[in-house]
Structure formats: C-alpha cells, structure tokens
Amino acid sequence: MIQRQHTIWLLxxxxxxxxxxxxxxSQKVEKNAKAxxxxxxxxxxxxxxxxxxxxxxxxxxxxxxxxVEEILKLANVNKGDILYDLGSGDGRVVIAAAQKxxxxxxxxxxxxxxxxxxxxNAQKAGVTNRVRFLQQNLFQTDISKAxxxxxxxxxxxxxKLRPKLLSQLKPGTRIVSHEFDxxxxxxxxxxxxxxxxxxxxxxxxxxxxYTMLVPDEQREHTLYFWVVPKYIPNSLx
Ligand SMILES: C[S@@+](CC[C@H](N)C(=O)[O-])C[C@H]1O[C@@H](n2cnc3c(N)ncnc32)[C@H](O)[C@@H]1O
Numbered sequence: 001m002i003q004r005q006h007t008i009w010l011l012x013x014x015x016x017x018x019x020x021x022x023x024x025x026s027q028k029v030e031k032n033a034k035a036x037x038x039x040x041x042x043x044x045x046x047x048x049x050x051x052x053x054x055x056x057x058x059x060x061x062x063x064x065x066x067x068v069e070e071i072l073k074l075a076n077v078n079k080g081d082i083l084y085d086l087g088s089g090d091g092r093v094v095i096a097a098a099q100k101x102x103x104x105x106x107x108x109x110x111x112x113x114x115x116x117x118x119x120x121n122a123q124k125a126g127v128t129n130r131v132r133f134l135q136q137n138l139f140q141t142d143i144s145k146a147x148x149x150x151x152x153x154x155x156x157x158x159x160k161l162r163p164k165l166l167s168q169l170k171p172g173t174r175i176v177s178h179e180f181d182x183x184x185x186x187x188x189x190x191x192x193x194x195x196x197x198x199x200x201x202x203x204x205x206x207x208x209x210y211t212m213l214v215p216d217e218q219r220e221h222t223l224y225f226w227v228v229p230k231y232i233p234n235s236l237x
Contacts, residue, residue, distance in 0.1 A: 084146040086138040091118025098127035152178035187224040
C-alpha cells in the first residue's frame with residue numbers, strides 16, 4: 001500500500017490551474033511565494049472513483065462561461081467543425097459550440113462523475129444529437145477526425161500531448177489552449193480575457209485528491225491559438 005500525501009493549499013493570491021494541479025494526489029508540491037500551505041496526511045484513496053481521480057493528469061477546474069465564448073471565437077468555430085475537448089470536464093466547451101454554432105463535438109474525460117454531468121448538461125441544452133462524451137484517457141484517444149481541439153490542462157501535459165497533436169491532427173486543425181502554451185511551438189495568437197467577478201470556480205473542493213480554496217478574485221485568462229502546419233519542423237517532432 002502506497003502511503004499518499006495530500007496537501008491542502010490555501011491560495012491567497014491569484015489562482016491558476018498550475019497552482020491547483022501541483023496539489024493533486026501524491027504529486028510533489030513546489031514552493032510558491034504566493035501561496036501559504038499546510039500539509040497533512042490523508043488516507044489512501046478507497047473507492048474506484050477516488051482511484052480514477054488520482055490518475056488524472058490535470059485537476060478539474062471549469063472554464064468560466066465568458067471565457068468559453070472567447071475560446072470558440074478564437075478558434076473561429078463553425079457548423080462544419082468537429083470539436084474535441086481533451087479533458088472535457090462538465091462538457092461546457094463542446095456543449096456551447098453545439099448550442100451556438102451547431103458544431104459536432106466530442107468530449108474526452110477520464111472522470112465518470114464529469115461524464116455524467118456532461119451528459120446531463122447536453123440533455124438540458126438539447127444537443128445530445130450533436131455531442132458525445134467518451135470516458136477515456138485523452139492520451140489514448142484517436143483525435144484524427146477533429147478540426148478544432150480545445151485544452152485546459154497543465155504546461156507539462158500540453159508538452160507531452162504536443163507530438164500527438166502534431167502527428168494525429170490534419171494540417172489546418174485549430175487548437176486553443178486555455179492558460180498554457182506549448183513550449184517551443186509558438187502560438188499564432190494570444191488573447192487575454194477577463195474572467196467573471198464571481199466565477200463558478202470560486203470555491204472548489206475535491207475531497208478525494210484535490211482540495212483547494214480559490215479566492216474570489218477576478219483574474220485574467222490567457223488563450224493560445226495554433227494551426228497545425230503542413231510540414232512539422234524537426235524541432236517540434
Ligand atoms: C481544468 S479541467 C477542464 C475542463 C473543461 N475542458 C473546461 O475547460 O471547463 C481538466 C479536465 O481534464 C480531465 N482530465 C485530466 N487528465 C485526463 C486524462 N488523462 N484523460 C482525460 N481527461 C483528463 C479532468 O478530469 C478535468 O475534468
């Protein structure tokens with residue numbers, strides 16, 4: 001039995017997913033001048049659900065709805081697109097694209113709780129004929145049919161994903177990443193969006209692996225935009 005160390009972070013300044021992400025499961029916690037921390041030992045995950053949460057490459061933190069709109073705008077999403085949101089959470093990006101533009105979409109999500117929420121949300125939004133949610137690991141998903149890919153993961157996850165994006169996606173496929181870049185693959189556009197004053201992510205606690213208190217502060221969200229090139233430079237392979 002592996003003893004897991006859980007860390008409770010009290011984030012006292014501007015919050016970002018990178019700060020939340022490093023607090024997950026038994027991952028090492030880096031020092032952050034902006035945060036105060038208290039470390040405590042918690043029991044090992046007991047249930048299947050907890051085990052799945054501990055396999056996640058990024059924690060769940062929903063994109064505020066106004067930022068979702070900007071993501072779709074930046075990707076120039078339209079009816080003919082097939083949008084894949086890798087790590088789709090409650091399905092909001094895929095559902096918003098279907099509702100607003102009639103886009104077909106696929107959400108890929110490892111956490112069954114989020115898949116259930118996404119399916120319920122799609123039902124409420126009346127877009128079940130245009131969207132589907134796959135409970136699977138995004139790294140093991142065939143994304144070759146996508147014409148638009150959206151991401152809200154973590155910097156190292158984006159880097160790990162980059163070769164897959166560049167090898168599986170067709171030239172011309174648009175990619176938007178919320179908050180994190182792709183290292184040496186320079187974005188074609190970077191857009192800053194002010195989040196809501198009181199976002200849905202004001203307070204977020206995930207009892208099994210991630211526990212975080214997100215301060216009620218309006219913050220700027222950064223969106224990165226790329227188009228998959230026809231010829232992939234050696235430096236990005
Ligand atoms: C920051 S949330 C983003 C949710 C949604 N895309 C949004 O913008 O609101 C990241 C999501 O990725 C999921 N996730 C993390 N690692 C994953 C993996 N390897 N495969 C599939 N989903 C994953 C998490 O469960 C979480 O719901």
